[in-house]
Amino acid sequence: MRHYPAFLNLRGRRCLVVGAGEVGTRKIETLLSCGPAEVLVVDTAPPSARMKALLDTPAVVYNQRPFEENDLEGRTLVFVCTNNAQLNATIGTMCETRGQLCNIADAPTQSGFIVPATFDRGSLVVALSTGGASPAVARRIRMELEAALGPSCGAFVELMGRIRPLVLELGMPTAANTEIFRKLAHGPLMAAIGEGDAEQVRDILTQELPAALHPRIGEVLDGIV
Numbered sequence: 001m002r003h004y005p006a007f008l009n010l011r012g013r014r015c016l017v018v019g020a021g022e023v024g025t026r027k028i029e030t031l032l033s034c035g036p037a038e039v040l041v042v043d044t045a046p047p048s049a050r051m052k053a054l055l056d057t058p059a060v061v062y063n064q065r066p067f068e069e070n071d072l073e074g075r076t077l078v079f080v081c082t083n084n085a086q087l088n089a090t091i092g093t094m095c096e097t098r099g100q101l102c103n104i105a106d107a108p109t110q111s112g113f114i115v116p117a118t119f120d121r122g123s124l125v126v127a128l129s130t131g132g133a134s135p136a137v138a139r140r141i142r143m144e145l146e147a148a149l150g151p152s153c154g155a156f157v158e159l160m161g162r163i164r165p166l167v168l169e170l171g172m173p174t175a176a177n178t179e180i181f182r183k184l185a186h187g188p189l190m191a192a193i194g195e196g197d198a199e200q201v202r203d204i205l206t207q208e209l210p211a212a213l214h215p216r217i218g219e220v221l222d223g224i225v
């Protein structure tokens with residue numbers, strides 16, 4: 001079985017985390033970095049020190065009490081991370097019956113979704129998974145890719161993200177847009193940004209971008225090199 005890879009937009013969404021131990025708190029931190037409307041946290045114990053630090057975030061609602069089925073109401077994603085395997089499985093089954101996606105921390109094959117190892121460079125996000133076969137290997141490959149990617153990737157993606165709508169607005173055929181973007185993506189632009197060589201970056205953009213965009217090169221480079 002293969003999992004469907006996806007990036008979720010959680011803005012305005014409500015999620016649930018049952019069990020805010022080490023694993024649950026990690027999931028809550030990642031959720032909060034994606035700006036959901038609410039993360040309801042249900043745990044029978046008081047918040048740990050690491051969890052306490054998250055309680056100031058307005059989206060976090062911490063309920064110290066046992067889980068109730070009603071907690072699932074209106075939740076886009078559910079994470080069950082208690083150290084009670086029976087409870088985790090029961091909540092997982094409830095979610096399956098209700099058609100809700102549930103991540104079960106100790107039962108990857110029973111889970112509606114599993115969490116990849118990730119890192120980011122600005123809007124470039126790398127997510128990888130072994131499909132639950134070996135989280136330790138996922139961590140190793142994540143660390144190797146992180147070291148190999150280098151710090152300029154984020155600025156490169158940021159610049160390309162600024163250029164793209166300007167090129168699309170010119171209304172040229174898709175094939176022409178593709179040629180521009182591929183040349184920029186594959187050429188020496190990333191290396192020039194990495195070296196902080198503002199003159200070379202300018203030269204590349206002047207060469208590859210349509211003349212109509214030349215007056216905007218200064219503006220797209222603001223804060224990049």
Ligand SMILES: C[C@@]1(CC(=O)O)C2=NC(=C\c3[nH]c(c(CCC(=O)O)c3CC(=O)O)Cc3[nH]c(c(CC(=O)O)c3CCC(=O)O)/C=C3\N/C(=C\2)[C@@H](CCC(=O)O)[C@]3(C)CC(=O)O)/[C@H]1CCC(=O)O
Nearest residue numbers: 106108114115116117129130131132133134135136138139
């Ligand atoms: C990516 C990451 C994100 C995150 O969890 O936030 C993540 N695990 C990470 C690390 C990690 N977790 C564990 C170890 C110890 C070594 C080992 O056990 O191998 C290490 C590595 C380490 O620390 O060295 C223990 C562990 N993990 C799971 C179980 C339960 C089980 O398999 O039954 C147990 C055994 C518990 C026990 O022994 O009792 C289950 C899952 N962990 C997953 C994700 C999902 C599949 C990801 C995939 O395979 O690609 C999946 C299936 C479910 C899910 O959580 O969605 C994070 C990367 C951190 C990073 O990048 O640095």
Ligand SMILES: NC(=O)c1ccc[n+]([C@@H]2O[C@H](COP(=O)([O-])OP(=O)(O)OC[C@H]3O[C@@H](n4cnc5c(N)ncnc54)[C@H](O)[C@@H]3O)[C@@H](O)[C@H]2O)c1
Nearest residue numbers: 019020021022023024042043044045067081082083105106
């Ligand atoms: N997915 C992963 O990456 C991963 C990694 C390590 C461990 N695990 C598994 O995840 C589970 C949790 O691990 P952990 O290290 O976070 O454990 P933990 O002991 O740190 O946390 C468990 C939390 O669940 C809460 N809890 C217990 N019973 C509850 C109940 N009835 N209702 C609500 N909350 C309840 C506890 O108060 C505690 O805060 C374990 O089963 C472990 O095997 C998963």
